[in-house]
Amino acid sequence: MKKLIIINGPNLNLLGKREPEIYGSQTFTEYLSEIKKKYMSLQIDYFQSNIEGELIDKLHEVGFNYDGIILNAAAYTHTSVGMGDAIKGIETPVVEVHISNTFGREAFRHQSYISPNAKGVILGFGLQSYELAIQSFLD
Ligand code: DQA
DSSP, rough: OEOOOOOOOOGGGTTSSOOOHHSSSSSHHHHHHEEEHHHHTEEEEEEEEHHHHHHHHHHHHHHTTTTTTEEGGGGGGGTOHHHHHHHHHHHOEEEEEEOOOGSSSOOGGGGGGSGGGGEEESSSSHHHHHHHHHHOOOO
């Protein structure tokens, strides 16, 4: 069974409540249980943290024994050299996802320290961005 992990960065624990006009009104817990039911042939783990170092530690922990990492680094996407370096240092391919189309938003969201080291980038499809990323790991 393929082992994937979804890693969510800061403020994504507030999905469903946070700026619903941008991020939608569904909680990530609800969405994740739908996805797990739909892709029962995959192991899909989940980790969320608001703390940059914890996200880096998780990338190190899973980055040599998982088949794929689906990463929404949220605001750290635009600031974290450390997360970019972590992705460079691990073996598991990372697909970067964003719920919103970051290129249609403020200029500071156009910069990503994740993209240069990611296998691919999926953004702007709401929570469906995560499912599209999962599909990229199917045979
Ligand atoms: C986000 C976009 C980021 O710019 C923002 O800081 C987030 C969420 C997204 O999924 O659309 O927190 O990564």
